[in-house]
Protein backbone atom coordinates (compact mmCIF):
# COMPACT_ATOMS: atom_id res chain seq x y z
CA UNK A 1 0.00 0.00 0.00
CA UNK A 2 1.48 3.33 -1.11
CA UNK A 3 0.60 6.73 0.34
CA UNK A 4 0.62 9.86 -1.80
CA UNK A 5 0.16 13.55 -1.04
CA UNK A 6 -2.97 15.50 -1.98
CA UNK A 7 -0.64 18.04 -3.61
CA UNK A 8 1.27 15.45 -5.63
CA UNK A 9 4.79 16.67 -4.93
CA UNK A 10 5.92 14.79 -1.83
CA UNK A 11 7.73 11.44 -1.59
CA UNK A 12 5.50 8.37 -1.89
CA UNK A 13 5.56 6.53 1.47
CA UNK A 14 4.40 3.27 3.02
CA UNK A 15 1.89 3.20 5.89
CA UNK A 16 4.48 3.33 8.66
CA UNK A 17 6.35 6.23 7.06
CA UNK A 18 3.13 8.15 6.39
CA UNK A 19 2.00 7.59 9.99
CA UNK A 20 5.28 8.90 11.42
CA UNK A 21 5.58 11.77 8.93
CA UNK A 22 2.42 13.77 9.63
CA UNK A 23 2.14 16.57 7.08
CA UNK A 24 3.56 15.79 3.61
CA UNK A 25 6.66 17.80 2.68
CA UNK A 26 4.74 19.63 -0.06
CA UNK A 27 2.24 20.84 2.58
CA UNK A 28 -0.39 18.28 1.53
CA UNK A 29 -2.02 15.40 3.35
CA UNK A 30 -1.23 11.75 2.76
CA UNK A 31 -3.82 9.38 1.32
CA UNK A 32 -3.67 5.78 0.13
CA UNK A 33 -2.96 5.66 -3.59
CA UNK A 34 -5.97 3.38 -4.01
CA UNK A 35 -8.71 2.67 -1.49
CA UNK A 36 -9.10 -1.05 -0.77
CA UNK A 37 -12.67 -2.32 -1.12
CA UNK A 38 -14.69 -4.91 0.77
CA UNK A 39 -17.25 -7.11 -0.99
CA UNK A 40 -20.85 -7.35 0.20
CA UNK A 41 -20.01 -10.82 1.53
CA UNK A 42 -17.03 -9.53 3.52
CA UNK A 43 -19.14 -6.72 4.96
CA UNK A 44 -21.98 -9.10 5.86
CA UNK A 45 -19.46 -11.33 7.63
CA UNK A 46 -18.66 -8.48 10.05
CA UNK A 47 -22.07 -8.91 11.65
CA UNK A 48 -21.81 -10.22 15.21
CA UNK A 49 -18.01 -9.76 15.36
CA UNK A 50 -16.34 -7.86 18.21
CA UNK A 51 -15.31 -4.23 17.64
CA UNK A 52 -11.68 -5.39 17.68
CA UNK A 53 -12.25 -8.03 15.01
CA UNK A 54 -14.04 -5.54 12.74
CA UNK A 55 -11.19 -3.09 13.32
CA UNK A 56 -8.68 -5.72 12.24
CA UNK A 57 -10.56 -6.67 9.05
CA UNK A 58 -11.32 -3.09 8.01
CA UNK A 59 -7.86 -1.60 8.67
CA UNK A 60 -5.64 -4.56 7.71
CA UNK A 61 -5.49 -3.81 3.94
CA UNK A 62 -4.28 -0.25 4.64
CA UNK A 63 -1.25 -1.11 6.74
CA UNK A 64 0.63 -3.25 4.22
CA UNK A 65 3.48 -5.21 5.80
CA UNK A 66 4.15 -2.70 8.58
CA UNK A 67 2.94 -5.22 11.20
CA UNK A 68 2.25 -8.94 11.09
CA UNK A 69 -1.36 -10.04 11.63
CA UNK A 70 -0.55 -11.15 15.19
CA UNK A 71 1.20 -7.86 16.01
CA UNK A 72 -1.66 -5.85 14.59
CA UNK A 73 -4.29 -7.85 16.48
CA UNK A 74 -2.31 -7.34 19.69
CA UNK A 75 -2.07 -3.58 19.05
CA UNK A 76 -5.83 -3.34 18.47
CA UNK A 77 -6.62 -5.36 21.59
CA UNK A 78 -4.46 -3.08 23.76
CA UNK A 79 -5.92 0.06 22.16
CA UNK A 80 -9.52 -0.69 23.10
CA UNK A 81 -9.00 -2.54 26.40
CA UNK A 82 -9.46 0.67 28.41
CA UNK A 83 -12.85 1.58 26.98
CA UNK A 84 -15.76 1.75 29.41
CA UNK A 85 -18.29 -0.09 27.23
CA UNK A 86 -18.06 -3.68 25.97
CA UNK A 87 -19.37 -2.64 22.54
CA UNK A 88 -16.79 0.21 22.39
CA UNK A 89 -19.17 2.23 20.13
CA UNK A 90 -22.73 1.37 21.19
CA UNK A 91 -25.72 2.43 19.10
CA UNK A 92 -28.72 3.93 20.91
CA UNK A 93 -32.12 4.26 19.23
CA UNK A 94 -33.66 7.73 19.46
CA UNK A 95 -36.82 7.09 17.43
CA UNK A 96 -38.01 4.74 14.70
CA UNK A 97 -35.13 5.43 12.32
CA UNK A 98 -32.74 7.79 14.10
CA UNK A 99 -29.83 6.32 16.03
CA UNK A 100 -27.04 7.80 18.14
CA UNK A 101 -23.56 6.30 17.87
CA UNK A 102 -21.98 6.87 21.28
CA UNK A 103 -18.29 7.47 20.69
CA UNK A 104 -17.46 8.77 24.16
CA UNK A 105 -16.69 5.67 26.21
CA UNK A 106 -12.91 5.91 25.80
CA UNK A 107 -10.44 7.19 28.42
CA UNK A 108 -10.91 10.91 27.67
CA UNK A 109 -14.62 10.76 26.81
CA UNK A 110 -14.52 11.81 23.14
CA UNK A 111 -14.35 10.06 19.77
CA UNK A 112 -10.67 10.97 19.49
CA UNK A 113 -9.81 8.06 21.79
CA UNK A 114 -10.72 5.57 19.05
CA UNK A 115 -7.84 6.75 16.91
CA UNK A 116 -5.47 8.09 19.51
CA UNK A 117 -5.39 4.95 21.65
CA UNK A 118 -4.58 2.98 18.52
CA UNK A 119 -1.94 5.41 17.29
CA UNK A 120 -0.27 5.38 20.70
CA UNK A 121 0.17 1.62 20.36
CA UNK A 122 1.23 1.85 16.69
CA UNK A 123 3.89 4.50 17.45
CA UNK A 124 5.17 2.53 20.41
CA UNK A 125 5.54 -0.69 18.42
CA UNK A 126 7.17 1.08 15.47
CA UNK A 127 9.60 3.18 17.54
CA UNK A 128 10.59 0.24 19.69
CA UNK A 129 11.54 -1.66 16.56
CA UNK A 130 13.55 1.20 15.02
CA UNK A 131 15.03 2.58 18.23
CA UNK A 132 14.07 6.08 17.06
CA UNK A 133 12.61 8.92 19.11
CA UNK A 134 10.04 11.46 17.87
CA UNK A 135 8.59 14.79 18.94
CA UNK A 136 4.87 15.08 18.46
CA UNK A 137 3.36 18.52 17.93
CA UNK A 138 -0.41 18.83 17.91
CA UNK A 139 -3.08 21.51 17.84
CA UNK A 140 -6.34 21.12 19.67
CA UNK A 141 -9.64 22.78 20.30
CA UNK A 142 -9.87 20.50 23.33
CA UNK A 143 -10.39 16.84 22.52
CA UNK A 144 -7.47 15.84 20.28
CA UNK A 145 -5.05 17.24 22.86
CA UNK A 146 -6.53 15.44 25.83
CA UNK A 147 -6.71 12.16 23.89
CA UNK A 148 -3.11 12.52 22.67
CA UNK A 149 -1.73 13.31 26.11
CA UNK A 150 -3.60 10.35 27.57
CA UNK A 151 -2.39 7.99 24.83
CA UNK A 152 1.29 9.03 24.82
CA UNK A 153 1.97 10.00 28.45
CA UNK A 154 4.90 8.13 29.93
CA UNK A 155 6.06 6.57 26.63
CA UNK A 156 9.87 6.43 26.39
CA UNK A 157 10.43 7.36 22.76
CA UNK A 158 8.00 10.27 22.44
CA UNK A 159 7.71 13.87 23.62
CA UNK A 160 4.31 15.46 23.08
CA UNK A 161 3.60 19.20 22.78
CA UNK A 162 -0.04 20.26 22.49
CA UNK A 163 -1.03 23.81 21.57
CA UNK A 164 -4.50 24.76 22.73
CA UNK A 165 -6.24 28.15 22.46
CA UNK A 166 -5.97 29.85 25.85
CA UNK A 167 -9.41 30.34 27.44
CA UNK A 168 -11.28 28.63 24.60
CA UNK A 169 -11.51 25.03 25.79
CA UNK A 170 -13.78 23.69 28.53
CA UNK A 171 -12.38 23.32 32.05
CA UNK A 172 -12.61 19.52 31.83
CA UNK A 173 -10.74 19.49 28.51
CA UNK A 174 -8.05 21.80 29.92
CA UNK A 175 -7.61 19.74 33.06
CA UNK A 176 -7.37 16.53 31.05
CA UNK A 177 -4.38 18.12 29.29
CA UNK A 178 -2.76 19.89 32.25
CA UNK A 179 -3.08 17.38 35.10
CA UNK A 180 -1.08 14.35 33.85
CA UNK A 181 2.26 14.45 35.70
CA UNK A 182 4.38 12.55 33.15
CA UNK A 183 7.35 14.66 32.06
CA UNK A 184 7.12 13.75 28.34
CA UNK A 185 3.79 15.57 27.85
CA UNK A 186 3.51 19.35 27.61
CA UNK A 187 0.30 21.42 27.47
CA UNK A 188 0.87 24.85 25.89
CA UNK A 189 -1.89 27.47 26.22
CA UNK A 190 -1.47 29.74 23.19
CA UNK A 191 -2.96 33.15 22.47
CA UNK A 192 -5.51 32.95 19.66
CA UNK A 193 -8.02 30.36 18.48
CA UNK A 194 -7.75 26.80 17.17
CA UNK A 195 -6.96 27.86 13.59
CA UNK A 196 -3.93 29.77 14.94
CA UNK A 197 -2.73 26.70 16.84
CA UNK A 198 -3.16 24.50 13.77
CA UNK A 199 -1.37 27.05 11.58
CA UNK A 200 1.64 27.07 13.91
CA UNK A 201 1.78 23.27 13.89
CA UNK A 202 1.75 23.30 10.08
CA UNK A 203 4.44 26.02 10.15
CA UNK A 204 6.62 23.71 12.23
CA UNK A 205 6.18 20.94 9.65
CA UNK A 206 7.05 23.36 6.86
CA UNK A 207 10.23 24.49 8.67
CA UNK A 208 12.38 21.57 7.51
CA UNK A 209 15.40 22.39 9.72
CA UNK A 210 13.22 22.28 12.79
CA UNK A 211 11.13 19.35 11.55
CA UNK A 212 14.13 17.16 10.82
CA UNK A 213 16.09 18.37 13.85
CA UNK A 214 13.47 17.30 16.38
CA UNK A 215 12.05 14.41 14.26
CA UNK A 216 8.62 15.98 14.19
CA UNK A 217 5.53 13.75 14.01
CA UNK A 218 1.85 14.67 14.04
CA UNK A 219 -1.24 13.18 15.61
CA UNK A 220 -3.86 15.57 14.32
CA UNK A 221 -6.08 14.18 11.61
CA UNK A 222 -3.49 15.32 9.08
CA UNK A 223 -2.12 11.87 10.01
CA UNK A 224 -4.02 9.34 7.88
CA UNK A 225 -3.74 6.71 10.64
CA UNK A 226 -6.12 8.90 12.67
CA UNK A 227 -8.71 8.86 9.92
CA UNK A 228 -8.25 5.14 9.30
CA UNK A 229 -9.07 4.19 12.89
CA UNK A 230 -12.26 6.23 12.66
CA UNK A 231 -13.46 4.31 9.57
CA UNK A 232 -14.12 1.28 11.77
CA UNK A 233 -17.16 2.55 13.65
CA UNK A 234 -18.94 3.43 10.42
CA UNK A 235 -18.75 -0.28 9.63
CA UNK A 236 -19.79 -1.59 13.07
CA UNK A 237 -22.81 0.71 13.27
CA UNK A 238 -23.99 0.29 9.66
CA UNK A 239 -23.67 -3.49 9.85
CA UNK A 240 -25.65 -3.61 13.07
CA UNK A 241 -28.50 -1.83 11.22
CA UNK A 242 -28.46 -4.27 8.31
CA UNK A 243 -25.65 -3.23 5.95
CA UNK A 244 -24.73 -4.34 3.34
CA UNK A 245 -28.35 -5.30 2.68
CA UNK A 246 -29.66 -1.92 3.82
CA UNK A 247 -28.34 1.60 3.25
CA UNK A 248 -27.71 3.97 6.15
CA UNK A 249 -26.89 7.67 6.39
CA UNK A 250 -24.65 9.44 8.89
CA UNK A 251 -24.73 12.93 10.36
CA UNK A 252 -21.37 14.02 11.72
CA UNK A 253 -20.70 17.06 13.94
CA UNK A 254 -17.87 18.56 11.93
CA UNK A 255 -14.93 20.93 12.38
CA UNK A 256 -11.66 19.71 10.90
CA UNK A 257 -13.50 17.25 8.58
CA UNK A 258 -11.53 14.22 9.80
CA UNK A 259 -14.41 12.24 11.22
CA UNK A 260 -16.73 12.69 8.26
CA UNK A 261 -13.85 12.01 5.88
CA UNK A 262 -13.49 8.63 7.60
CA UNK A 263 -17.13 8.03 6.57
CA UNK A 264 -16.20 8.98 3.02
CA UNK A 265 -13.44 6.33 3.06
CA UNK A 266 -15.92 3.76 4.43
CA UNK A 267 -18.25 4.57 1.54
CA UNK A 268 -15.43 4.24 -0.97
CA UNK A 269 -14.56 0.87 0.56
CA UNK A 270 -18.03 -0.36 -0.31
CA UNK A 271 -20.13 0.35 2.78
CA UNK A 272 -23.60 1.30 1.49
CA UNK A 273 -23.78 4.84 2.88
CA UNK A 274 -26.57 6.91 1.38
CA UNK A 275 -25.76 10.44 2.63
CA UNK A 276 -22.95 11.87 4.74
CA UNK A 277 -24.29 14.99 6.44
CA UNK A 278 -21.87 17.69 7.60
CA UNK A 279 -23.27 19.33 10.76
CA UNK A 280 -21.64 22.63 11.74
CA UNK A 281 -22.12 25.06 14.60
CA UNK A 282 -22.16 28.82 13.99
CA UNK A 283 -18.64 28.46 12.52
CA UNK A 284 -20.34 27.13 9.42
CA UNK A 285 -17.78 27.60 6.66
CA UNK A 286 -18.23 24.01 5.45
CA UNK A 287 -22.01 24.36 5.23
CA UNK A 288 -21.62 27.64 3.37
CA UNK A 289 -19.07 26.14 1.02
CA UNK A 290 -21.24 23.12 0.21
CA UNK A 291 -24.18 25.50 -0.33
CA UNK A 292 -22.44 28.17 -2.44
CA UNK A 293 -19.02 26.87 -3.49
CA UNK A 294 -17.21 29.70 -1.73
CA UNK A 295 -14.65 28.83 0.95
CA UNK A 296 -13.55 31.99 2.70
CA UNK A 297 -12.64 31.92 6.41
CA UNK A 298 -14.00 34.98 8.19
CA UNK A 299 -12.95 34.56 11.82
CA UNK A 300 -13.73 32.01 14.50
CA UNK A 301 -16.63 32.81 16.83
CA UNK A 302 -16.52 31.09 20.25
CA UNK A 303 -19.48 28.75 20.79
CA UNK A 304 -20.88 26.30 23.33
CA UNK A 305 -19.54 23.50 21.10
CA UNK A 306 -15.93 24.78 21.28
CA UNK A 307 -14.24 21.74 19.75
CA UNK A 308 -15.86 22.67 16.43
CA UNK A 309 -14.81 26.32 16.51
CA UNK A 310 -12.77 25.91 13.34
CA UNK A 311 -12.71 27.78 10.02
CA UNK A 312 -9.67 26.28 8.31
CA UNK A 313 -10.82 22.71 8.06
CA UNK A 314 -7.75 20.59 7.31
CA UNK A 315 -9.27 17.43 5.92
CA UNK A 316 -11.54 19.24 3.50
CA UNK A 317 -8.39 19.22 1.37
CA UNK A 318 -8.68 15.43 1.16
CA UNK A 319 -12.31 15.67 -0.01
CA UNK A 320 -11.33 18.31 -2.56
CA UNK A 321 -8.62 15.99 -3.86
CA UNK A 322 -11.29 13.45 -4.84
CA UNK A 323 -13.74 16.11 -6.02
CA UNK A 324 -11.01 17.36 -8.37
CA UNK A 325 -10.38 13.85 -9.76
CA UNK A 326 -7.18 13.38 -7.76
CA UNK A 327 -5.50 16.36 -9.42
CA UNK A 328 -2.73 17.43 -7.00
CA UNK A 329 -1.93 20.57 -8.98
CA UNK A 330 -5.54 21.77 -8.73
CA UNK A 331 -5.55 21.14 -4.97
CA UNK A 332 -2.24 23.03 -4.59
CA UNK A 333 -3.71 25.97 -6.45
CA UNK A 334 -6.77 26.04 -4.15
CA UNK A 335 -4.59 25.90 -1.05
CA UNK A 336 -2.46 28.78 -2.36
CA UNK A 337 -5.68 30.75 -2.86
CA UNK A 338 -6.76 29.83 0.67
CA UNK A 339 -3.50 31.25 2.02
CA UNK A 340 -4.36 34.46 0.17
CA UNK A 341 -7.89 34.62 1.65
CA UNK A 342 -10.18 31.97 0.14
CA UNK A 343 -11.21 30.04 -2.96
CA UNK A 344 -14.21 29.02 -5.03
CA UNK A 345 -14.85 25.35 -5.73
CA UNK A 346 -15.45 24.70 -9.45
CA UNK A 347 -18.98 23.67 -10.49
CA UNK A 348 -17.83 20.14 -11.39
CA UNK A 349 -16.08 19.63 -8.06
CA UNK A 350 -19.02 21.09 -6.14
CA UNK A 351 -21.34 18.67 -7.86
CA UNK A 352 -19.01 15.78 -6.98
CA UNK A 353 -19.01 16.87 -3.31
CA UNK A 354 -22.80 17.17 -3.28
CA UNK A 355 -23.18 13.65 -4.63
CA UNK A 356 -21.87 12.46 -1.27
CA UNK A 357 -22.32 15.23 1.29
CA UNK A 358 -25.31 17.17 2.59
CA UNK A 359 -24.86 19.89 5.19
CA UNK A 360 -26.59 22.03 7.76
CA UNK A 361 -25.79 24.36 10.61
CA UNK A 362 -27.04 24.93 14.12
CA UNK A 363 -27.16 28.19 16.08
CA UNK A 364 -26.31 28.47 19.77
CA UNK A 365 -30.00 28.66 20.70
CA UNK A 366 -30.81 25.61 18.57
CA UNK A 367 -27.96 23.67 20.20
CA UNK A 368 -29.34 24.38 23.69
CA UNK A 369 -32.91 23.65 22.61
CA UNK A 370 -31.84 20.29 21.14
CA UNK A 371 -30.08 19.29 24.38
CA UNK A 372 -33.19 20.27 26.34
CA UNK A 373 -35.72 18.60 24.03
CA UNK A 374 -33.76 15.39 23.56
CA UNK A 375 -33.29 15.00 27.31
CA UNK A 376 -37.00 15.56 27.92
CA UNK A 377 -38.08 13.18 25.14
CA UNK A 378 -35.59 10.32 25.53
CA UNK A 379 -33.52 10.84 28.71
CA UNK A 380 -30.38 10.98 26.51
CA UNK A 381 -28.08 13.80 27.63
CA UNK A 382 -26.21 15.16 24.61
CA UNK A 383 -22.98 17.12 24.59
CA UNK A 384 -23.31 20.36 22.58
CA UNK A 385 -21.42 18.91 19.57
CA UNK A 386 -23.68 15.88 19.42
CA UNK A 387 -26.69 18.20 19.75
CA UNK A 388 -25.51 20.08 16.65
CA UNK A 389 -25.51 16.73 14.88
CA UNK A 390 -28.95 15.69 16.08
CA UNK A 391 -30.52 19.00 15.08
CA UNK A 392 -29.05 18.87 11.56
CA UNK A 393 -29.92 15.17 11.22
CA UNK A 394 -33.55 15.88 12.08
CA UNK A 395 -33.66 18.50 9.33
CA UNK A 396 -32.05 16.39 6.62
CA UNK A 397 -33.11 12.77 7.19
CA UNK A 398 -35.84 11.01 5.28
CA UNK A 399 -38.02 8.18 6.47
CA UNK A 400 -36.62 5.53 4.11
CA UNK A 401 -33.03 5.36 5.28
CA UNK A 402 -31.95 5.01 8.92
CA UNK A 403 -29.91 7.97 10.14
CA UNK A 404 -26.98 7.50 12.51
CA UNK A 405 -25.80 10.65 14.28
CA UNK A 406 -22.34 10.52 15.80
CA UNK A 407 -22.29 11.49 19.50
CA UNK A 408 -18.74 12.74 19.59
CA UNK A 409 -18.20 13.63 23.26
CA UNK A 410 -19.56 12.89 26.72
CA UNK A 411 -21.83 15.61 28.12
CA UNK A 412 -19.67 15.85 31.26
CA UNK A 413 -16.87 17.44 29.20
CA UNK A 414 -19.13 20.49 28.79
CA UNK A 415 -21.09 20.57 32.06
CA UNK A 416 -22.03 24.27 32.08
CA UNK A 417 -23.68 24.30 28.66
CA UNK A 418 -25.40 20.96 29.25
CA UNK A 419 -26.74 21.89 32.67
CA UNK A 420 -27.96 25.26 31.50
CA UNK A 421 -29.86 23.64 28.63
CA UNK A 422 -31.25 20.56 30.37
CA UNK A 423 -31.35 21.43 34.08
CA UNK A 424 -29.29 18.30 34.77
CA UNK A 425 -25.64 18.34 35.81
CA UNK A 426 -23.71 15.68 33.87
CA UNK A 427 -21.31 13.81 36.17
CA UNK A 428 -17.85 12.65 35.19
CA UNK A 429 -17.28 8.89 35.45
CA UNK A 430 -16.06 7.80 38.91
CA UNK A 431 -12.47 7.23 37.68
CA UNK A 432 -12.22 10.98 36.93
CA UNK A 433 -14.08 12.22 39.99
CA UNK A 434 -10.97 13.99 41.37
CA UNK A 435 -10.12 15.78 38.09
CA UNK A 436 -10.92 19.18 39.61
CA UNK A 437 -8.58 18.55 42.56
CA UNK A 438 -5.50 17.46 40.62
CA UNK A 439 -2.64 20.02 40.26
CA UNK A 440 -2.29 21.60 36.80
CA UNK A 441 0.92 22.05 34.79
CA UNK A 442 0.63 24.38 31.80
CA UNK A 443 2.85 26.83 29.90
CA UNK A 444 1.41 30.06 28.50
CA UNK A 445 2.90 30.90 25.13
CA UNK A 446 2.37 33.63 22.57
CA UNK A 447 1.29 32.95 19.00
CA UNK A 448 4.85 33.05 17.71
CA UNK A 449 6.54 30.26 15.76
CA UNK A 450 10.09 31.05 16.92
CA UNK A 451 9.02 31.08 20.58
CA UNK A 452 7.23 27.75 20.23
CA UNK A 453 10.12 26.09 18.42
CA UNK A 454 12.60 27.37 21.01
CA UNK A 455 10.49 26.02 23.83
CA UNK A 456 10.24 22.61 22.18
CA UNK A 457 13.97 22.43 21.43
CA UNK A 458 14.83 23.42 25.02
CA UNK A 459 12.45 20.96 26.59
CA UNK A 460 13.57 17.95 24.56
CA UNK A 461 17.24 18.83 25.20
CA UNK A 462 16.68 18.36 28.98
Ligand SMILES: Cc1ncc(COP(=O)(O)O)c(C=O)c1O
Nearest residue numbers: 143254255256257258259307408
Ligand atom coordinates in the same frame (compact mmCIF):
# COMPACT_ATOMS: atom_id res chain seq x y z
C1 LIG B 1 -16.48 16.65 20.40
C2 LIG B 1 -16.14 16.92 18.98
N1 LIG B 1 -17.09 16.82 18.05
C3 LIG B 1 -16.83 17.05 16.76
C4 LIG B 1 -15.58 17.42 16.33
C5 LIG B 1 -15.34 17.63 14.87
O1 LIG B 1 -14.64 16.55 14.32
P1 LIG B 1 -13.73 16.77 13.04
O2 LIG B 1 -12.71 17.77 13.42
O3 LIG B 1 -13.14 15.43 12.77
O4 LIG B 1 -14.62 17.26 11.97
C6 LIG B 1 -14.55 17.54 17.27
C7 LIG B 1 -13.18 17.95 16.91
O5 LIG B 1 -12.55 17.42 16.11
C8 LIG B 1 -14.83 17.25 18.61
O6 LIG B 1 -13.86 17.29 19.51
Ligand SMILES: N[C@@H](CCOP(=O)(O)O)C(=O)O
Nearest residue numbers: 140141142143144220221256
Ligand atom coordinates in the same frame (compact mmCIF):
# COMPACT_ATOMS: atom_id res chain seq x y z
N1 LIG C 1 -11.78 19.29 17.39
C1 LIG C 1 -10.42 18.94 17.38
C2 LIG C 1 -9.62 19.82 16.48
C3 LIG C 1 -8.43 19.09 15.93
O1 LIG C 1 -8.87 18.15 15.03
P1 LIG C 1 -8.07 16.92 14.51
O2 LIG C 1 -9.10 15.87 14.33
O3 LIG C 1 -7.42 17.35 13.27
O4 LIG C 1 -7.04 16.51 15.51
C4 LIG C 1 -9.92 18.91 18.81
O5 LIG C 1 -10.69 18.60 19.69
O6 LIG C 1 -8.78 19.20 19.08
